[in-house]
Amino acid sequence: MADAAQPSKPRRRAGEGGGAGVGGDGLTGEDSTPPMVAPLGGVRPSPAVANRQDGAVQGIAFGVDVGGSGIKGAPVDLATGELAAARFKAPTPQPATPDAVAGVIGKVVAHFGWDGPVGCTFPGVVMQGVARTAANMDPAWVGTDVAGVVGAAVGAKVTAVNDADAAGLAEVLYGAARGRDGLVLVVTLGTGIGTALVYEGRLIPNLELGHIELGGVDAETRASAAAREHQGLDWERWARRLQRYFRALEDYLWPELIVVGGGVSRRADRFIPLLQLRTPIVAATLENRAGTVGAAVLSQISAGG
Numbered sequence: 150m151a152d153a154a155q156p157s158k159p160r161r162r163a164g165e166g167g168g169a170g171v172g173g174d175g176l177t178g179e180d181s182t183p184p185m186v187a188p189l190g191g192v193r194p195s196p197a198v199a200n201r202q203d204g205a206v207q208g209i210a211f212g213v214d215v216g217g218s219g220i221k222g223a224p225v226d227l228a229t230g231e232l233a234a235a236r237f238k239a240p241t242p243q244p245a246t247p248d249a250v251a252g253v254i255g256k257v258v259a260h261f262g263w264d265g266p267v268g269c270t271f272p273g274v275v276m277q278g279v280a281r282t283a284a285n286m287d288p289a290w291v292g293t294d295v296a297g298v299v300g301a302a303v304g305a306k307v308t309a310v311n312d313a314d315a316a317g318l319a320e321v322l323y324g325a326a327r328g329r330d331g332l333v334l335v336v337t338l339g340t341g342i343g344t345a346l347v348y349e350g351r352l353i354p355n356l357e358l359g360h361i362e363l364g365g366v367d368a369e370t371r372a373s374a375a376a377r378e379h380q381g382l383d384w385e386r387w388a389r390r391l392q393r394y395f396r397a398l399e400d401y402l403w404p405e406l407i408v409v410g411g412g413v414s415r416r417a418d419r420f421i422p423l424l425q426l427r428t429p430i431v432a433a434t435l436e437n438r439a440g441t442v443g444a445a446v447l448s449q450i451s452a453g454g
Contacts (some may be wrong), residue, residue, distance in 0.1 A: 212445030315443030317345020
């Protein structure tokens with residue numbers, strides 16, 4: 150948490166370089182560290198993004214990752230997929246109404262002096278920029294034009310995308326699943342459980358498999374990282390719940406690889422070795438940065454970059 154606001158910074162447009170410092174208003178600067186993503190809705194990533202190593206994608210784009218407990222944003226170097234500056238993070242307001250959340254996003258973006266297009270994740274089904282579910286957000290989000298409300302707050306064009314979809318494509322293009330063929334399942338464990346399914350580079354959006362029923366209850370109420378913390382579960386007991394959840398997913402989908410993301414993936418050594426699955430399962434390499442990076446790249450694609 151910053152103790153005092155920093156001097157205002159020059160505004161920066163998409164495609165321009167440069168970093169940013171830490172501001173006030175309840176924002177925290179986090180260490181800047183690497184990796185990244187691409188498009189929506191069953192569409193194969195553009196060749197320029199998929200083959201980023203050829204240097205075809207250049208410049209800086211901006212991504213915001215909205216979660217049930219925190220809102221993170223940062224500029225992203227599209228040539229490398231690395232964060233171009235340390236992220237800013239602010240608590241998700243409670244209640245997490247559209248106007249309140251959009252206001253915080255506006256502050257996050259403003260602290261970087263950013264005035265170009267913005268990519269923004271949302272923890273729910275997003276169709277044509279409109280939220281259709283809001284499991285860990287205020288119910289007022291359902292039916293809300295996420296892109297429109299956030300766009301009004303930041304004063305720029307906004308591309309809205311399901312948070313797990315952004316993170317999943319990021320891992321496929323830049324992270325733990327890079328170069329893997331076939332069906333890849335990315336599962337993010339956080340306030341809830343997000344899922345993304347990518348087949349041969351094509352995203353199948355809005356999967357929402359965190360809400361499958363296990364033992365008569367919604368899976369994420371028992372197997373999310375938040376459930377582990379709130380219910381005081383040790384790693385072994387939580388792993389038993391994850392075992393049941395992942396076993397169901399591999400029986401439904403038969404993926405060739407499962408990637409586990411979210412902040413808890415930093416401690417994957419505490420629970421992944423306890424799982425016994427037929428499907429290879431690995432920790433995400435982008436950890437909880439993937440949503441931010443994925444949102445940034447999606448904003449570039451939406452803008453025709």
